[in-house]
Amino acid sequence: MPTSSNWPVVRVLTAFVACLLLAVPALAQSCKEAGEMDPATRAAIEGTARNFQQMSARGDIAGLRAASIPSVADSFAGIEQAVRDNQQGLNGPATIRKTYLLEQPTSAPGGRAEFFCGVFGANGNTATSAGFVLPNLPPGRYALAIMDISGAKPYTLSVVLQEMSGTWKLAGYYAKPAQIAGHDADWYAQKARDFKQKGQLHNAWFYFWQARDMAAPVPFMSTLKLDKLYEEAERVRPSDLPTDAPVTTDFGGRSFKLTTAFPVVANDQLDLVVKYQSADISNTAQTFQDNTALMRALVAKYPELREGFSAIVVRAVAPDGQDYGTLLAMKDIK
Secondary structure (H helix, E strand, O other), rough: OOOOOOOHHHHHHHHHHHHHHHHHOOOEEEEEEEHHHHHHHHHHHHHHHHHHHHHHOOOOOHHHHHHHHHHOOOHHHHHHHHHHHOOOOOOOEEEEEEEEEEOOOOOOOHEEEEEEEOOOEOEEOOOOEEEEEEOOOOOOOEEEEEEEOOOOOEEEEEEEEEEEEEEEEEEEEEEOOOOOOEEHHHHEEEHHHHHEEEEEEEHHHHHHHHHHHHHHHOOOOOOOOHHHHHHHOOOOOOOOOOOOOOOOEEEEEEEEEEEEEEEEOOOOOEEEEEEEOOOOOOOOOHHHHHHHHHHHHHHHHHOOOOHHEEEEEEEEEEOOOOEEEEEEEEHOOO
């Protein structure tokens, strides 16, 4: 299952949904929402999802692994870390927000499974629809349960299930706080619009990115709200930072090839991560100087970043993929 946000998926759904809808009757994939399922199936899916939430709250890693499909159980480190990182937030009353049953009796053409839930309009998603795009999905019956957890801090837990021998098994796991620094996705979206209004387009791009990441229970899902956030973000996409491809730019008389830039949550604050290509990171003292020089140059060129982020993390990435990172609080970047 995918493990990170994927805006190109939304772009595909938005751009081609009309054509895909015409093909739906010929495809084997089908999607049912909670109200369309038979009561026994819905009860089994939602009961299993609640059980996994309770196991997460207890930190029952072994139990979750034992209840997973073989491919997930064999590569469980990511889920284990997600449970450990979010255990406290997952300990609270859980409410099922949405339940979907995704059925794929045969392999999808090109290995790409597409599910359309609810009623779509001529332009794609409507207020009550949702779309899912899953690459390389084997034939089978799957389910997605999205839960809102009202503990000390609101959380969202989404679990993907696969039916095997009449039992629903864990096939995907997505836990995330519903608020960052006390603010939800709608706040970050409005903040992005405010940044745009002030001409701070870099901050606006990153805040739209963050708003959509918070609003999406799973990265392979498309809804009307998510589509609109994507469209708003595209209008402010910067050309001088790496949003979907590396960008080479000069800072302080030196050329840097920036490979990626994205917001990240750390200590309930929003930091900015920037990565660049480095020929050699073995001299860590020199790499630290390079990192901090780039950091200062970024803030000098884009002073708006001081308003948008609490810290910047710059990571130098060597040709073999190894990297060396430096973090400075924004107040310490002079």
